[in-house]
Amino acid sequence: MERESFLKTYDVTLEVKGPVFIGSGNQMSSQEYIGMKNRIIVPDMKKMMVSLCRLELQDEYEKFVLQSYDKDLKSWLIKQNITTETMEKWKKYELELGPLDLNKQSRPKISEFIKDGYGLPFVPGTSLKGMLRTIILGYNIQKNPNLYADFKVKNERSVYKYEKDYLNAKTEELENMSFCRLNRKKTEKYDAVNDVMSGIIVSDSEPLSLKDLVICNKWDYSIETGKCRSIGVYRECIKPGTKIQFTITIDRKIIPYSIEEIKEAIEAFANTSYNNFIQYFGKCARPEKNTVWLGGGVGFLSKTVIYPMYSRAGVKIAQTIFKNTKVPKKHKHVKDTEWGVSPHCLKMTKYKNKEYYFGECLINIEEATGG
Numbered sequence: 001m002e003r004e005s006f007l008k009t010y011d012v013t014l015e016v017k018g019p020v021f022i023g024s025g026n027q028m029s030s031q032e033y034i035g036m037k038n039r040i041i042v043p044d045m046k047k048m049m050v051s052l053c054r055l056e057l058q059d060e061y062e063k064f065v066l067q068s069y070d071k072d073l074k075s076w077l078i079k080q081n082i083t084t085e086t087m088e089k090w091k092k093y094e095l096e097l098g099p100l101d102l103n104k105q106s107r108p109k110i111s112e113f114i115k116d117g118y119g120l121p122f123v124p125g126t127s128l129k130g131m132l133r134t135i136i137l138g139y140n141i142q143k144n145p146n147l148y149a150d151f152k153v154k155n156e157r158s159v160y161k162y163e164k165d166y167l168n169a170k171t172e173e174l175e176n177m178s179f180c181r182l183n184r185k186k187t188e189k190y191d192a193v194n195d196v197m198s199g200i201i202v203s204d205s206e207p208l209s210l211k212d213l214v215i216c217n218k219w220d221y222s223i224e225t226g227k228c229r230s231i232g233v234y235r236e237c238i239k240p241g242t243k244i245q246f247t248i249t250i251d252r253k254i255i256p257y258s259i260e261e262i263k264e265a266i267e268a269f270a271n272t273s274y275n276n277f278i279q280y281f282g283k284c285a286r287p288e289k290n291t292v293w294l295g296g297g298v299g300f301l302s303k304t305v306i307y308p309m310y311s312r313a314g315v316k317i318a319q320t321i322f323k324n325t326k327v328p329k330k331h332k333h334v335k336d337t338e339w340g341v342s343p344h345c346l347k348m349t350k351y352k353n354k355e356y357y358f359g360e361c362l363i364n365i366e367e368a369t370g371g
Contacts, residue, residue: 006251006252006253007249007250007251007252008249008250008252008259008367009247009248009249009250009367009368010247010248010249010250010259010365010366010367010368011245011246011247011365011366011367011368012128012245012246012247012248012363012364012365013243013244013245013246013363013364013366014123014128014205014243014244014246014292014294014361014362014363015241015242015243015244015361015362015363015364016238016239016240016241016242016243016244016360016361017240017291017356017357017360017361017362018240018348018349018356018357018358018359018360018361019214019216019237019238019239019240019349019351019356019358019359020123020237020238020244020294020295020358020359020361021111021113021216021235021236021237021238021295021296021297021358021359022113022114022123022124022127022294022295022296023111023112023113023114023235023296024111024112024113024114024115026111026112027109027110027111027112028042028109028110028112029071029107029109030071030072030073030107030108030109031064031065031071031072031073032073033073033110034073034074034077034087035072035073035074035107036074037097038096038097039094039095039096039097040094040095040097040110040215041087041088041090041091041094042091042092042093042094042095043087043090043091043092044090044091044092047089047090048090049061051086051089051090055080055082057080060080061076064076071107072107074087092119093210093211093213095213095214095215095236096214096215096239097215108232108234109234110215110234110235110236111233111234111235111236112236113213113235113236113237113238116204116207118207119210120207120208120209120210121207121208121209121210121212121213121236121238122204122205122206122207122208123204123205123208123238123244123246123294123295124204124205125201125202125203125204125205125246126202127294127295128202128205128246128294129197129200129202131292131293131294131302132200132202132262133175133179133197134269134302134303134304134305135265135266135269135292136178136197136257136262136265137174137175137178137179137305137308138265138268138269138272138305138307138308138309139261139264139265139268139269139308140178141174141178141305141308141309142268142272142308147177148174148177148309151173151174151177152309152310155170155309156310156317159317159320159321159324171304171305174305175195179195179196179197180194180195180196181194181196181256182194182195182196182198182254196254196255196256197255198251198254199250199251199252199253199254199255200248200249200250200251200255201248201249201250201251202246202247202248203246203247203248204246205244205245205246206244206245206246208238208242208244212238212239212242213236213237213238213239214236214237214238214239214351215234215235215236215237216234216235216237216349216350216351216358217230217232217233217234217349217350218230218231218232218233218234218235218297218347218349218358219231219347219348219349219350219355220345220346220347220348221281221283221345221346221348221355222344222345223280223281223339223341223344223345223346224332224335224339224344228348228350228355233297235296235297237349239351240351240356244361247368248365259365259367262365263290263365266289266290266291266292266363267289267290268308269292269308270287270288270289270290270291270292271289272307272308272311273287273293273301273302273307274286274287276307276311276312276314276315277301277307277341278301278346278357280339280340280341281341281346283346283348283355283357284346284357287360288362290362290363290364291360291361291362291363292360292361292362292363293357293358293359293360293361294359294361295358295359296359297347297349297358297359298347298358298359299343299345299346299347299358300318300343301343302359304318306318306321314342315336315337315340315341315342316337316342318336318342318343319333319334319336319337319342322336322342322343332344347359
């Protein structure tokens with residue numbers, strides 16, 4: 001009971017503004033979905049196989065799967081005289097295609113959204129906590145510049161040397177400086193037992209509906225051309241307008257941040273992101289103060305604290321990191337300082353003929369009843 005008095009629980013809602021992608025690590029090939037004009041059908045494989053076996057097509061299906069020259073499931077089914085009505089009966093779920101028309105374009109692989117044991121999409125608590133960790137780290141740097149002054153100078157010198165895992169190594173060093181304050185016994189290089197962020201416990205989200213998913217194509221908006229360019233990456237994403245529910249429990253005996261400070265950190269990160277990066281593309285309005293960016297495809301900005309630490313000088317730092325970690329010359333990061341922003345591409349997508357910044361959400365945190 002004594003420990004419980006230090007725990008406070010909050011309800012967290014993420015309102016999706018730009019499509020959110022949290023990958024499962026799996027991809028669907030065109031052998032695994034049925035492409036229609038404005039949507040795809042993801043079949044229940046058991047239902048489909050029962051039907052194919054009844055039609056004595058199991059051997060032909062095996063040949064289809066093993067052959068490399070014919071990978072389009074719908075075309076193969078039509079050749080077997082399977083009607084679209086029958087295909088519809090196999091449907092596990094379907095996905096909107098957005099701007100992709102499978103009658104005119106190749107059948108791409110589609111990266112799948114993570115799903116729970118019941119096959120429903122959800123957002124892992126680790127994804128939300130990782131996002132908050134980066135935001136709070138940036139806030140610590142901006143609020144306590146003197147504590148990071150030596151690191152900043154040392155880092156600025158070392159950035160001009162080639163290090164393959166530069167960002168990972170420097171981020172780990174920064175996180176140890178910022179979060180490892182509990183004075184418990186140290187057990188390893190990354191001092192997890194002393195990490196104050198262990199005082200924030202984030203639940204997985206409540207399950208979402210398969211109807212909340214849409215297929216989105218990843219687009220790069222280049223400051224060089226002023227245009228969006230598809231890079232041919234397709235993902236199951238949570239569609240704009242969806243609300244994602246979590247709970248956060250804070251152990252006030254461990255965590256040194258109040259919920260008000262966490263909200264301040266979120267606002268500071270949104271402002272820093274806009275002032276030093278987003279505004280230079282002229283594509284997105286100033287974000288609301290409770291804006292966050294979650295998940296895959298969001299880009300370099302949301303995963304690092306270079307701009308919270310260096311402000312506008314971060315352009316040169318980021319450019320040099322790209323150079324020294326051997327990013328191909330065709331990406332033209334040598335011109336980043338000339339263009340005034342690094343990286344010089346904004347990660348975007350399209351849904352219902354409207355452009356969106358990947359992963360953009362509004363976060364609302366309220367004290368839970370009885371929390």
